[in-house]
Amino acid sequence: MKKYMDMIVPAIGMSILVIIFALVIGGKVYAENAEAAERAQRETKESEYVTCIRQELQENGFCNSGVNMTKETNEAGEWEYTVTVYHRSFLWMDDAERANFEKQLEDVGKDTLGKISLELCVR
Secondary structure, three states: HHHHHHHHHHHHHHHHHHHHHHHHHHHHHHHHHHHHHHHHHOOOOOHHHHHHHHHHHHOOOOOOEEEEEEEEEEOOOOOEEEEEEEEEHHHHHHHHHHHHHHHHHHHOOHHHHHHEEEEEEEO
């Protein structure tokens, strides 16, 4: 009987170590998958926002506009976006028109992305 006990105790110990190792690895893989899913969802929202901006520009007669979005995280870990729209016609808008149009474009996707600052540039 003692002979079998000498074999069972180490086997149980090794089994416990294998289970712990599997749980640690599984938890890490799950966390990475959750992070990847969150990143994919955020990138989808960003792409949808740029598409909405482009549609809004076309509806307002600014075809062939360049749209550039940059993003960064602030100290709180929240994403902040800067969207720059390029079009030659912005040169002929007065300051009030530009401000209204910038506000209109900012409001297109405010609820999906969070903090967005938008700038109209002439190219």
